[in-house]
Every structure is written in C-alpha cells, then in structure tokens.
Amino acid sequence: MQIAVLGAGVIGLASAYYLNRAGHQVIVVDRHVDVAAETSFGNGGQLSYSYVAPLAGPGVLSKLPAWLARRDSPVRFRPTVSAEQWLWCLKFAFACTQRRSNLTTRELLSLSFASRALMHQLLCDEPTLDFDFQHSGKLVLHRDVAAMQGAINLLDYQRSLGCDQEALSADECVALEPALANVCGRIVGGIYTRSEDTADCHRFSKGLEAILRARGVQFAMNTRIDALEVAKGGAIVARSGGGTLEADHVVVAAGTSAAHLLQPLGIHVPVYPLKGYSLTYSLGPQAIAPTLSVTDFARKVVYARLGDRLRVAGMADLDGYSLKPDPSRVAALRAEAAALFPQAVADHVDATAWTGLRPATPRGTPIIGPTRYSNLWLNIGHGALGFTLASGSAALLTGWIDGKPDSSLSSLFSLA
Template sequence: MKVVVLGAGVIGVTSAWYLARAGHEVTVIDRQDGPALETSFANAGEVSPGYASPWAAPGIPMKAMKWLFMRHAPLIIQPRADWATISWMARMLSNCTSAAYAVNKSRMVRLAEYSRNCLIALRADTGISYDERTKGTLQLFRTEKQVEAAAKDIKVLKADGVPFEVLDAVGCIAAEPGLATSRDKIAGGLRLPGDETGDCFKFTNALMELAKAAGVTFRWKVGIQALEAEAGRVVGVRTDAGRVTADAFVLALGSYSPALARPLGMSLPVYPVKGYSITVPITDASKAPESTVMDETYKVAITRLGDRIRAGGMAEIAGFDLTLREKRRETLVHSVEDLFGGAGDQTKATFWTGLRPMTPDGTPIVGRSSLSNLFLNTGHGTLGWTMAAGSGRLLADLMSGRAAEIEHADLGYARYLRAPLRSQTGRQPVAA
C-alpha cells in the first residue's frame, strides 16, 4: 500500500518507520528542511511511561488560580477570546474529576508503557543511539502535601502493574546524588525505575536515516495546503509543490492537525500548549542529574543528555504564539539552580520554545479517522517522545490489518464523537 505521512516530527518519522517495516511504500512530507525541527527539537528528553498523566486533574482549577500569582508559575494563561481556546479549556476543565483522571491516566500509561517496550526493541534491532539512559525518573516533592497527593498516581501505577518506589529525602539523594546540597528542599519522591531518557532530536534524525535505508522517501520544504476528499475517503493532498496521491494518509502534524481535518468535517480537539526549555552545558558532572528529575512544584523536568542538562516544562495557553519570554527562562533556570546548583554553565545555555499538541483529556488520538483511509497520530501533548514508538507501531498494525498488541479503542477519534450526525448530503459524523 502507498502511504503518505504528513509531518516529520518524532511521531511522523516513527509512523513512517513502522509502516515501512510492515511492507508499505511510504512518503513523508514536511514544510521544514529536516526532521524534528519544531515540537520535537528540544523537549525535556524524558521517556517516562510511569509519569504519563493528564494535565486535567482534580484540584487543577484551584491550583490554576494560585499559579496566576506565582513568580515561577507552571501554568500561564495569556488572555485570549478566540473560540478554539475557550472550548478547549472548557473541555479540559470537564476532565478535572477523580473519575476522569483515573481513566485518562490509565490509558495514557498503557500506551506509554507499550511505547517504551517498542523503543527498547527498536534499539536492540537497530543499534540506534541518541544519548539514551535507562536510569528511571524521580518525581521530586518539595512539600508534604505533594507527597500525599501522589497517592492517586500510585493507585493507578499499582493497577497497571508499573514498578515504582516511594522515597524519603535520603532515598531521593541516593537515586540522584547531585541533589545532596538540596536536601532541605526535599520532602520525598516517587521514583519510576522503568523510565528512560534521551535526545528526541537525535533519535528522530537517526531513525530518519534508518527509514530512508528501508525505502522511505522524505520530501522537505513542501508546504501542505489541504486534504482532498470524495465519497468518504481522501483522494489526495494539495501542496505548494503539486498534488500528491496515495492509498492511505497519516495526519501527524501535531498542533496543526486540526486545520487540515476541519474542512473534512472533523473537529480534532488538539490545542497548541506552549512549552519552554533550556539546554545547559555541564561543567561539574558530580552535581548534575543522572537521569530525569521532575520538579513537581514548578512542573519542570530536568534531564541529563550526554554532556548537557535539558530543563523543560510549563504550560502556556497562548495559541500559536512562539515568542520567547524571558520570565519563562527565569523559571527554568531557578528550578535547575535550586536543585542542581553549579552543575552547568547558565551563561552558555540555549533557550527554546515549542507547541505541544494537547487534547483536553491528555490522551493522544491514534487510529482511523471518520474517513476510511485517513489515519490520525496526533495530540500527544507533553508525551510525544514517550509515546512515539508505541503510537507508530500501533498505527502501522491498524493500517496493515494486523491485530494490535494493546487495547486501542479508547485511543481513537471516536471518543470525541457524539452519536453519528449526518446531513441530508450524507456527510461524515461531526465531532462533539
């Protein structure tokens, strides 16, 4: 089967890799001049299945009000009156219940655990290298209240059989010796030994080369304008370099996916939640993190990537604005220096921002769309790197008619549909 993948971030490239391995003729189209140059470029670097959690959680509305007055706030809302922002936030708030959180986290962990296993297998099969480490993730709590709040996550981890360790301050320092000078700031931690780290940009570029060797064609600097559909299926994609046809299409454009889907009668609830990162050269390895430390207070992940520290986090509701805001940098620097002071040279740090494609329930949209030959692999939010391999493998299995290795019905677009609504002209169902 001839397949066109739209988007060459980590999600698009992993989709292409697994589709090629399944025997399909694959072409990837992207507007950039190489892979992973947008959201996948400088993310936090953590492959953290156990930490896979929806932003929509019990207590978030009250916390959000408090965060508005914090100097180093994990959530920033820029005033916007557009319908996309208002409707997405309303849907997210509707998921801030204990019941919804348990369901959403469980399915996110399911996909993320599967993805980590797929990544391990891919690494063993190919020998791919990307500054990877397999030393787990430490969720660090600065207050007893945070320690107590972890109970809801621990309950889900137990139910899904995910290994974890509950640590006191001494245990946290044993896992991450670089925290030794910050002992008085640590109330406890939740360690997830099965988690990994690695450079998503390096991985995506290395996998692209493997995919090319497997026969995948990459078309760079090609602007994607529209999908053309007839009789319930996509018949082509219109680009600024001409029309492209195929037997099937994969929409993996992250935050830009809804714009292509909307004219086809689909309303994908994927919103561009802005995140920031700094990359700091290590000057004293003894003070640097060994793996990833998630600073729960500021929602900042601090990760060791070779001879660099990558700190990424925050969620800014600002539409498609890519302005680098110095206040956000200050928060990242504060988190790193407060916990791992003197580990890196902040004067040589690089500052970056990207748009995370987030759904209101936190779970990505993976599977068939309401058009028979259009498949979706989008909406991974902060977990695109964590979920990439599993999402790509799952999608390739579904498109190839093979039995999926995990339950996937609740990962698809159908969960956002009301009862099918059809107009007198027989259009496809529309989204809720």
C-alpha cells in the same frame, strides 16, 4: 501501498518506520527543511512511561487562580478571542474530575507500556541508533509534606496499574542522586521509579530519518500541505504547490497544525497548543549534574541528562499558536535549574533556550486511527508525551491500516 505521512516530528517518523517495516512504500512530508524542527527538537528528554497522568486532574482547577497570578507558575492562560481556545478550555474543565483522570491514566499507561517494550526492542533491532539513551530511572521530588504523603498513598494504586515505585526520604534521595546534596533541606522526599528512561528526541528522530532513507523511504521536505481535499470516489488527496501527492493513504501526524488542516473536511479534533520551554546546558568536567531523570513535582520542571548535556524543561502556556518565547518564562526556568542544581548550571554555564508547541487534547489522550474517510488516518494530540508514546502509537496506527488493529488499544484512542 503508498502512504503519505504528513509531519516529520517524532510521531510522523515513528509512523513511517513501522509502516515501512510492515512493507509499505512511504513518503514523509514536512514544511521544514529538516526533520524534528518543532516540538520534537528540544523536549524534556524523559521517556516517562509510568508518569502519564493528564494535566486535567481533580485538583487543577483549584490551583489555577494561584498559578495564574505568578510569572513562574507551571501553567499560564492568556485569553484570546479564539473560539477554538475557549472550547478547548471548556472541555478541559469538564475533564478535571477524579473519574476521568483515572480513566485517562489507565488508557495512557496501556499505550506507554506498549511503547516501552517497542522502544527497547527497537534498540536491539537498530544498533546504529545513537541518541543518548539511558536506563536512568526517575525521581520525583516533593517539597511539601502533604504532597509527599499523597504520593505515598497512591503507591498501591500505581502498583495495581503496573508501576513499580518506592518512596524515599530526603536523605535517601540524595544517596541515590548525589547532585541533590545542596537542596536536601528543601525537599521532604521523593518517589523513585527504576523503569524510566532518558534520551534525546531530536537525535532519535535524526537517527530514524537516516535509517528510513537507507531503506527507500522518500522525504519531501520544505513542502507545505496546502489542503486535504475529497477526490472523486471519496478518497482524500493532499495538495501541495498546485500538485497532488501520489498516495493510497494519508496519515496526518502534523502536531498542532492538524486541527486547521482537518477542519475543511468536517473533522473537528480538539488539539490545541500548549507552549513549553526548555534549556539545554553544556556540562563542564567539574559540573555536578544529575544522572537520574528528575522531576520537581511542585514546580512541574523536569531534568534529563543527555550525555554531556542537561535538559531542563517545563511550563505550559495556553496562549495561541505563536512560537515567540516569553523572556520571563525562560528566566524563571533558568532560576529553577540554578536553585536545584547550582553546581551544574551556574550563571556562567551556557544554555540554549527553546520554545515549542505541544499538541494537546483536553483529556490528555492522543487520537490514533481511522476517520470517516477510508484512506485518511490520524496520529495526533500527544501533548507532552509524544516521545514517550511514539513507538506504541506508530505500531497501533500500522495495525489499523493493515486491518489488524490491537483490540486492547484501538478503541481507546480512535476519533470515534
């Protein structure tokens, strides 16, 4: 079958890869000149398979007033007149329960563990892929005794879900990651997960593009989809520049653009952008930078070593579709990085700043699978976990299209 994949970020490219492997003819369509030009360009670099708990959790609503009062808060909300924004916020508030959070975490773990296995298999199948992949392990740092104890209390529960983790003291954290030596007195401990990885999402996407082009997959770049329309017979067609894309099936993997693209068809998906920021530091020969994947739990900032670079990412701004960066947020991220790893990211070290829109659902679960239209499929709403969940999501989608959906996953992430 001829399948058009709308979106050339990591989700769209992974979808194209698995569809092509299944024997389909694929064309990837994107409005940008290059692949991975938006959210996949500068994300956090963590393949965080065991840390997929949603932003919507039982303690979030009580923290919001304090967060909203700070310029450097992990989450910031700027109200607009958009009904779309307020409806998303209302659904988010209803999802902030322990029961819903636990269900979402279990669902996401099932997909993330499948993604981990597929990513590792892909590394074996595609030896030419070079994207700074490392089995780095992950260390989640805690600054507060109560927060650390809460994380320790969850270890047995996490193990029951398949996450092998261990609690470390502050000294043990430094022994494992010497780059933390300067801040040992400011942390109380951490949770270490050996199974986590790090990699460069943009380089991964470019590598997939090269493989797909070599295998005959077509790319229609710099091509904007004007509309999805119902053709005679009830099938969906994609219109662009006055013409129609030739395809038997259409896959929407368009990130934050998906909701507006689908709305005229009567398909309302709760996908809304959460603006995030990242910094990429070039590390000099004398830099003392982490080799582990590190997350600062209190600050909600992540650190990933990508070869001779350090990626620092964080923040979640709920303020519409604008990609315009807020200088105060970039400055706050710089300050966090300099405070935690002063010997790696001193003021004189160059850093490239980036802003992207994460396509998030209120519950935190992506939407993968069929729609009411027989030839229209979705792979959207991955939030901050797009890179982590890309392989599993693409394989799940391919199974759906081939009439062989994974029975353990398909009911969890479909629109229905």
